[in-house]
Amino acid sequence: MSPYTQAAFWKSLWQRDFFSHDQVPDLTGKVAIVTGANSGLGYATTVALAAHGARVFLACRNKQRAQDAIERAKAEIKTKFPYAAAPQLDFLELDQGDLTKTKQSAQEFLKLGLPLHILVNNSGIYAGPLGLTADGIENEFGVNHMGTFVFTLALLDRIKESQPSRIVILSSYFLERAAGINYDTIYKEGETEKPHHQNTWSRYARSKLANAMFAIALTRRVKNEPRLFVNYCHPGLVSTEGSRPAARKEGEKVGWFRKVKDGLTAWVFKTISIPVEKGVLTQLYLATSPEIENKGIKGKYFWPVALELEPSSYAKDEKAQEELWTYSEKLANEKIRA
DSSP, X not given: OOGGGOHHHHHHTTSOOSOOGXXXXXXXXXXXXXXXXTSHHHHHHHHHHHHTTOEEEEXXXXXXXXXXXXXXXXXXXHHHOTTSOOOEEEEEEOOTTSHHHHHHHXXXXXXXXXXXXXXXXXXXXXXXXXXXXXXXXXXXXXXXXXXXXXXXXXXXXXXXXXXXXXXXXXXOGGGGGOOSOOGGGTOOTTOXXXXXXXOHHHHHHHHHHHHHHHHHHHHHHTTTOTTEEEEEEOOOXXXXXXXXXXXXXXXXXXXXXXXXXXXXXXXXXXXXXXXHHHHTXXXXXXXXXXXXXXTTOOSOEEETTTEEEOOOHHHHOHHHHHHHHXXXXXXXXXXXXX
């Protein structure tokens, strides 16, 4: 079911937002991991959680960028939250383009012996160029879905032990554009070139549909964990570096049509996109709001801001979810080196 056919979506256009930064509760004693935390939505999530007392691990590929983000976050929290305790921020190396390294990252966290109350799977690549991960998997499916799948499952037992706990998975409204999962263009044994012929948006849509299907299937698998809440969301068309239309290369010569098209695209994006401060609210709602536990919200799909909607029929197809789980499990087992 498309969001645009749902009465709740249209009503939300004139209703107030259902969550705000002021509603993030005290998180003292909580431990969180935010993937892709050095910029954009991940950084904003990190600041909000740490400012309210959580110890936050920034799970990122690049240590220097993560350390820069940590220093930036400390300064921002000191300015915006002058009465907050000193933020607890740590770097956790995570490369979701390499499934072995992804599992090793989870293991490094587990060695610390800490609980894990909040996992925000924020990391992902957005409509990137056609390519393969280190494991030979189509880039966006490999990073956005397989990396999230492996990292989450490697941490799952600790999350269960830490209840009440939350798992938040970032999907996208682009999941509506995917008519199921085309497995033929994800990975082919022995092929080292780029055998994947789907267009950019189809690849991205497939990965976001996989995120939604994983969230629902995971909810089913933890149904006997009374205080473990798995949910997923579309943050909105957010104005971040990763989502803005690509700039032209320096010195690149383009015709008038390309110039007009680029100008129109940039104008439309600027007009309809929302700032990070608003875009982050839905994942913060799922990660922190007492409503999630009080109302027993599990396996649900949310739009900005904190609006529950129904996903596409493909996302809700249990048979397709199980097919994806089996495929993902098999691929992970093949690719993860001991």
